[in-house]
Amino acid sequence: DFELALLEVKPAFGASTDQFERCMLNGMISYGEKYEKLVSTMQSLIEQVRVSERTPMLTCLLEGNAGSGKSALAAALALKSAFPFMKLLTSDGFVGASEAAKCQALAKLFDDAYKSPLSLIVLDDIERLLEYVSIGPRFSNVVLQALLVLLKRQPPQGRKLLVIGTTSLPLVFEEMGLNAAFNVSLHVPELSPSEAAGVLSHIGAFSADDLPSACQALQALAGERIAIKKLFMLLEMARHGKAHEDDMSDAANADEPVALERWVACLRDLAQ
Amino acid sequence: DFELALLEVKPAFGASTDQFERCMLNGMISYGEKYEKLVSTMQSLIEQVRVSERTPMLTCLLEGNAGSGKSALAAALALKSAFPFMKLLTSDGFVGASEAAKCQALAKLFDDAYKSPLSLIVLDDIERLLEYVSIGPRFSNVVLQALLVLLKRQPPQGRKLLVIGTTSLPLVFEEMGLNAAFNVSLHVPELSPSEAAGVLSHIGAFSADDLPSACQALQALAGERIAIKKLFMLLEMARHGKAHEDDMSDAANADEPVALERWVACLRDLAQ
Amino acid sequence: DFELALLEVKPAFGASTDQFERCMLNGMISYGEKYEKLVSTMQSLIEQVRVSERTPMLTCLLEGNAGSGKSALAAALALKSAFPFMKLLTSDGFVGASEAAKCQALAKLFDDAYKSPLSLIVLDDIERLLEYVSIGPRFSNVVLQALLVLLKRQPPQGRKLLVIGTTSLPLVFEEMGLNAAFNVSLHVPELSPSEAAGVLSHIGAFSADDLPSACQALQALAGERIAIKKLFMLLEMARHGKAHEDDMSDAANADEPVALERWVACLRDLAQ
Amino acid sequence: DFELALLEVKPAFGASTDQFERCMLNGMISYGEKYEKLVSTMQSLIEQVRVSERTPMLTCLLEGNAGSGKSALAAALALKSAFPFMKLLTSDGFVGASEAAKCQALAKLFDDAYKSPLSLIVLDDIERLLEYVSIGPRFSNVVLQALLVLLKRQPPQGRKLLVIGTTSLPLVFEEMGLNAAFNVSLHVPELSPSEAAGVLSHIGAFSADDLPSACQALQALAGERIAIKKLFMLLEMARHGKAHEDDMSDAANADEPVALERWVACLRDLAQ
Amino acid sequence: DFELALLEVKPAFGASTDQFERCMLNGMISYGEKYEKLVSTMQSLIEQVRVSERTPMLTCLLEGNAGSGKSALAAALALKSAFPFMKLLTSDGFVGASEAAKCQALAKLFDDAYKSPLSLIVLDDIERLLEYVSIGPRFSNVVLQALLVLLKRQPPQGRKLLVIGTTSLPLVFEEMGLNAAFNVSLHVPELSPSEAAGVLSHIGAFSADDLPSACQALQALAGERIAIKKLFMLLEMARHGKAHEDDMSDAANADEPVALERWVACLRDLAQ
Amino acid sequence: DFELALLEVKPAFGASTDQFERCMLNGMISYGEKYEKLVSTMQSLIEQVRVSERTPMLTCLLEGNAGSGKSALAAALALKSAFPFMKLLTSDGFVGASEAAKCQALAKLFDDAYKSPLSLIVLDDIERLLEYVSIGPRFSNVVLQALLVLLKRQPPQGRKLLVIGTTSLPLVFEEMGLNAAFNVSLHVPELSPSEAAGVLSHIGAFSADDLPSACQALQALAGERIAIKKLFMLLEMARHGKAHEDDMSDAANADEPVALERWVACLRDLAQ
Numbered sequence A, B, C, D, E, F: 001d002f003e004l005a006l007l008e009v010k011p012a013f014g015a016s017t018d019q020f021e022r023c024m025l026n027g028m029i030s031y032g033e034k035y036e037k038l039v040s041t042m043q044s045l046i047e048q049v050r051v052s053e054r055t056p057m058l059t060c061l062l063e064g065n066a067g068s069g070k071s072a073l074a075a076a077l078a079l080k081s082a083f084p085f086m087k088l089l090t091s092d093g094f095v096g097a098s099e100a101a102k103c104q105a106l107a108k109l110f111d112d113a114y115k116s117p118l119s120l121i122v123l124d125d126i127e128r129l130l131e132y133v134s135i136g137p138r139f140s141n142v143v144l145q146a147l148l149v150l151l152k153r154q155p156p157q158g159r160k161l162l163v164i165g166t167t168s169l170p171l172v173f174e175e176m177g178l179n180a181a182f183n184v185s186l187h188v189p190e191l192s193p194s195e196a197a198g199v200l201s202h203i204g205a206f207s208a209d210d211l212p213s214a215c216q217a218l219q220a221l222a223g224e225r226i227a228i229k230k231l232f233m234l235l236e237m238a239r240h241g242k243a244h245e246d247d248m249s250d251a252a253n254a255d256e257p258v259a260l261e262r263w264v265a266c267l268r269d270l271a272q
């Protein structure tokens, strides 16, 4: 079982795994073939970096719609790799930071990685590091250029490095030449109706009787495909949504199935 | 009665409620079903943040035309939530302030919120914080990026946070990726003719005989739908409008009904 | 008589009225119904600020073509209001000043106004404060954002404020969201042929015999509608225009009627 | 005779006239009716400033193609006005100067002018002061805004000021709102064929026999209309053009007529 | 044999050849006529600089798609030239560096080169030095202008200099005027199917039996032409790709042929 | 003979002529009528500056395609003029210099020139001084404005100045208003086939037998018209091109004719 496996592996040289674990607070669920394929392809890359002498550095981009699970997937595989050096770079600590500060942090991150024989870097939500906005469009060319150089710079003799990036803007990255700077680009899909049904069933979100109707409502009101992150959010909303209208003792329990009416009401509210 | 309820609740940990109360100087009036629905959906969100373990942070955007009552609604619900930490951020204190100063204030606001177990932040008139103007268009990308990060950053373990934003530029926010950064986006509508009539009747703005004509004139001269803020402004203008032409003793009393001729004259003046 | 009235009123708390008087060096003339209407609507606003408890702040934009008399009208009504605090803000003192300096001046102006129970601010030629030029277009977004905030910020408890702005670029202001930041927007028109005739007759610019021909020439050579400021300028030019060609003793006297030939010659010169 | 007259008049209060005289090194020649008309209109304006109480400030823009004689005309009339304060502002002293330095110089120039009871300012080649280039277009908005304010700012009580500006970009000025900032805008034309012939005859550039052919060649090779500055340049070129090919004693004498062949050869060379 | 030759030659004056060798970690393989032609043309240029008195400086641009082997080729020929001064300039050391720093480094590089009688400079990936991105487009005009000057500046008397630049953006360089700043521009092609087959055969990537199928699969899944760098990357992926799924002892050996199924699976994975 | 003449003339007041001589390392060759015409027109201008009292300053722009010989021509004529002050300004010394530094250098250059009674300034490759690039387009408006002012500013009383500029972007200069800032603009042409043949014959590049074929090959492979600089470059390449393939004793001698096969091979290589 993959979920269990993750908890067992700890990096040998003491790299903190907290930041990775926080990316998957809701756990990881195998939603089918596509997910397994993604995991296996990425494990090949991890293996290649570990073993091959000819490719001391590999770079892989995970792209997919908002909430499709890119950050969670990157974190899960990083944990599983158990490389002695592992680091997740997000923009969380860069609120209001200058472009120069970001470049410096990026450069330091890679330099730190070069010090370990086997390293893994996750660059999460690269568009945020780039301060990208589609109006204009505007972004930090300084940070972009730093990335373009770092992603192609060979590590020093004897060092190995895997870089995983995530983005929900693959077309923009194409234009920026960022896609081409990654060796491999993998698509993280939203859930198809049957995959969503599988997830809902797996976590026991609804009673067996309600499940078909719940799935039907989901597809009708939230669209053909749904991001896994949004699916979890909707469930929480439905669970707590109308609680205050009834008496408190009836308050939703996180482990009980969600009532179908609440689920439908919640979907309707947000479909407006 | 909702209006009364608001006055009774005070946050437990001493957060000042003055700034919230100033947003609703003209009080809150239920103008019908749509308003009740809005209030109930937002109360669900407040409840969910309070209770759910899986969604320690929720973000909700109120969007609607100028004067439709976004700020008042956000303030009213904040007061009602009675969270121990509550803060309203507007641009009022940032006249001529630098982008850096705004980012710092934003970052500090969230950091302060993280210190309380249960917090609520209102970001009022976000386009003003962003210094947005449609010519260009121009805006502070620095502030925008800070918002995009802060709105997605998870609070520390054990802290819970509800963020309510307001804007009258939902389409612009869409392009900026700001909409997507909010979990929920709710529309605050202008008043339909019957809703406006309800409000006018509720506050006794006209004598019972004048009301139908007053409503008709409103619709004919000010358009199909009207913002609640504008409706109050028009009433005040009509009340004081021609006072100086008559003798002073006849000056309008804020509690008396407005004379129909003044109402129509005032509507006409401003319809030019 | 309105002209006389203005001279009699002096603000009670010592605010200087010089700057207002300089805006109307050529005096104010009632050119008919439209003018009276404008004056009366603005007096209503002044009255409303003075009396209403619910609208402690009102903002009014005077828009109209160059020279149509916006500044003079704003100044005349300010003087007539006799509010204890009155201030006119123009760009005259800001030649080469930085955006920051302008913002600071604006913020200080409003802060000063908040100190008086009843205040009036005239923001003259706002496009100049904004450093607007249609090529680009360019303007100071810093100053614009300061204005957008200040025009919507409520004065402190118990303070009342009327803001009158002037501009000849209403369409640009629309795009900037500045129009929407004013409660009321009033159009200051150019003179129609009959209004122009009225003004010329009122000031005795021509002998009674010449007047009809003078008006006809004006309309034929200067166009259907004319700004009142331009009308006064043309009269001065005609009065002094050809003086040097004749002997000096014949020099035009400011009180005598203008000779028709000079009027027509002057109109022709500038119509080239 | 106008040329003589200019030499006789000297400003009463010691203003240096050198800079004005340098603008008309080739002297001034009346090339016909249009020229006389221009001079007379501008003298009217000078007279009006001197005499009228109601128009203490007048601003006049001379616009016309490159080399049409704008600077010379402005300088000639300035000298003729013999105002106690007269100053010519060009960009000659501002090579590489900052926008701020230019603004400061402009502001100081107007302040100096305000100190004299009767002042005249020539702003020569305003597009150069504005650092205008049509690619972009780019220009100094800081200087533009300073000009827009200074050109509309009334001088202090009792001071009178005439401002003459020159430009060869009237359409650009229109877009910038600079045209509207001048009370009067006058066109300085290029020479028509008959005007050019008059000038050539007046200065005895050709022998009486050669004149008709010289004029014909000019029109055929240099185009229908020619700037007066270019006409003088062509004459000098023809005079010196082929000198080095013949023996030196034959060198052209500045007072002798130009040989027709040289004239035609020179026109042809440059028409390539 | 060219590969061997490279190892034998060392620059006479002690210039470090490490940076050049790192560009060709996978060695150089002659993939046919086009490659031989490229090498021979460049050797002519090297010879010309060494010998000719009239062309003390030559500049050559290698342009071709990403991964086509530009950097390796430039490095290989630099090593072969064995000039006493040889330097490779990449952006690797300029992460986050300012434009000024880059200009200074460029200027110093050329000045250093001028000190040796015979020098060779490789400017690798010039678009990265220019911080080029196609959105906008944006780039450092400061660095571009420095390059444009340095590429045309003659070395001091008696000094000789060969500059080799590489880029994958020849069309952009055209627009920038950079192409014209090089004396010669050579295209580095991607591999045709037969050239790719030659390379695969030369390095014994597949067993003789598998080779035809391997080539066919390559063409079908990776397109008509393939960059040599990508070909090597694909081989490494296929070699290590599925290793973890089988038992470890079966792990791919870098010298053994790749199994056909792995090759096809790998091509399919990345063709998605 | 012109070539000889140049060597004999030295400026009287000690101005260094080195920089001018370096512009014509390959000597000057008269390639026919057009060249003679260009030289004679420019000599007329030199003469005019020396002699005429009415045109103390003349400015001349040499425009033509890259390598057409503009810099060499300007330098040759500067040397021939033997003015006591002569200076060539290129961008060679301004790598990475600021706009301000360039402006200062320009201003100083003109001020130095004003100190000599008779001066000549060559502004070589003005687009480089302007840091022009067609993408954008971008350029230094600060330097452009400095040039526009300096090119029209009259030298002090009694000083004479000739300015020669070179550019290969006449259309861009037109848009910038730079063309109009020069009194004269002359086109420097590329060589026609017969002019190229003349040059090749004059320098004995080929044996008499090979010449016709060499010319034919040139036209067929390098296009109808060719820049003289490129012609010289091609000859050197052909001379040294394949040397390394044969034995070294056979190495090309700079004075011997070029072998026809090498010429054709070289043309073919570069025509790819």
Ligand SMILES: Nc1ncnc2c1ncn2[C@@H]1O[C@H](COP(=O)(O)OP(=O)(O)OP(=O)(O)O)[C@@H](O)[C@H]1O
Pocket (backbone or CB within 6 Å): A023, A024, A025, A026, A027, A028, A029, A030, A031, A035, A064, A065, A066, A067, A068, A069, A070, A071, A072, A073, A125, A166, A168, A228, A229, A232
């Ligand atoms: N198979 C799965 N793959 C990815 N996420 C999963 C999976 N199963 C469960 N999850 C949960 O779904 C959520 C996915 O959210 P995540 O933040 O990774 O999405 P994202 O694509 O990075 O979103 P964003 O575009 O906002 O960055 C996580 O909470 C994760 O624990």
Ligand SMILES: Nc1ncnc2c1ncn2[C@@H]1O[C@H](COP(=O)(O)OP(=O)(O)OP(=O)(O)O)[C@@H](O)[C@H]1O
Pocket (backbone or CB within 6 Å): B023, B024, B025, B026, B027, B028, B029, B030, B031, B035, B064, B065, B066, B067, B068, B069, B070, B071, B072, B073, B125, B166, B168, B228, B229, B232
């Ligand atoms: N049901 C209601 N909802 C909102 N506002 C109400 C309601 N009833 C009364 N009001 C009053 O109407 C006014 C609404 O104005 P408010 O400033 O909230 O609008 P807004 O949409 O934020 O405007 P803006 O676009 O200018 O920010 C307030 O004065 C408020 O007291």
Ligand SMILES: Nc1ncnc2c1ncn2[C@@H]1O[C@H](COP(=O)(O)OP(=O)(O)OP(=O)(O)O)[C@@H](O)[C@H]1O
Pocket (backbone or CB within 6 Å): C023, C024, C025, C026, C027, C028, C029, C030, C031, C035, C064, C065, C066, C067, C068, C069, C070, C071, C072, C073, C125, C166, C168, C228, C229, C232
């Ligand atoms: N009824 C009137 N309304 C306005 N101005 C009048 C009136 N009667 C006379 N005037 C005179 O006409 C002139 C109007 O000029 P004013 O500067 O106010 O116009 P403006 O619209 O502000 O011009 P600008 O667009 O240049 O700012 C003033 O001198 C004023 O004294």
Ligand SMILES: Nc1ncnc2c1ncn2[C@@H]1O[C@H](COP(=O)(O)OP(=O)(O)OP(=O)(O)O)[C@@H](O)[C@H]1O
Pocket (backbone or CB within 6 Å): D023, D024, D025, D026, D027, D028, D029, D030, D031, D035, D064, D065, D066, D067, D068, D069, D070, D071, D072, D073, D125, D166, D168, D228, D229, D232
């Ligand atoms: N009637 C005239 N009007 C103007 N200039 C004349 C006249 N007669 C002779 N001139 C001479 O013609 C020249 C006109 O050049 P001037 O520099 O004034 O033109 P300009 O329009 O200012 O040119 P630019 O567009 O380059 O600024 C001067 O040398 C002046 O002495």
Ligand SMILES: Nc1ncnc2c1ncn2[C@@H]1O[C@H](COP(=O)(O)OP(=O)(O)OP(=O)(O)O)[C@@H](O)[C@H]1O
Pocket (backbone or CB within 6 Å): E023, E024, E025, E026, E027, E028, E029, E030, E031, E035, E064, E065, E066, E067, E068, E069, E070, E071, E072, E073, E125, E166, E168, E228, E229, E232
């Ligand atoms: N004949 C060859 N030419 C070029 N490279 C070769 C050749 N044979 C083998 N190689 C290998 O192929 C790789 C070519 O990659 P290289 O980095 O030079 O490509 P590039 O065009 O510079 O790529 P990029 O566009 O990413 O800069 C090198 O590892 C090199 O050793």
Ligand SMILES: Nc1ncnc2c1ncn2[C@@H]1O[C@H](COP(=O)(O)OP(=O)(O)OP(=O)(O)O)[C@@H](O)[C@H]1O
Pocket (backbone or CB within 6 Å): F023, F024, F025, F026, F027, F028, F029, F030, F031, F035, F064, F065, F066, F067, F068, F069, F070, F071, F072, F073, F125, F166, F168, F228, F229, F232
């Ligand atoms: N008649 C000639 N005219 C110009 N150059 C000649 C002539 N005869 C020989 N040459 C030689 O041709 C070369 C011309 O190159 P030059 O650098 O002057 O061209 P350019 O037009 O300035 O080029 P660029 O556009 O690169 O600045 C010089 O080496 C010069 O010595």
Ligand SMILES: [Mg+2]
Pocket (backbone or CB within 6 Å): A070, A071, A072, A124, A125, A166
């Ligand atoms: Mg993510």
Ligand SMILES: [Mg+2]
Pocket (backbone or CB within 6 Å): B070, B071, B072, B124, B125, B166
């Ligand atoms: Mg609001």
Ligand SMILES: [Mg+2]
Pocket (backbone or CB within 6 Å): C070, C071, C072, C124, C125, C166
């Ligand atoms: Mg005004």
Ligand SMILES: [Mg+2]
Pocket (backbone or CB within 6 Å): D070, D071, D072, D124, D125, D166
């Ligand atoms: Mg001029």
Ligand SMILES: [Mg+2]
Pocket (backbone or CB within 6 Å): E070, E071, E072, E124, E125, E166
């Ligand atoms: Mg490369």
Ligand SMILES: [Mg+2]
Pocket (backbone or CB within 6 Å): F070, F071, F072, F124, F125, F166
């Ligand atoms: Mg040149």
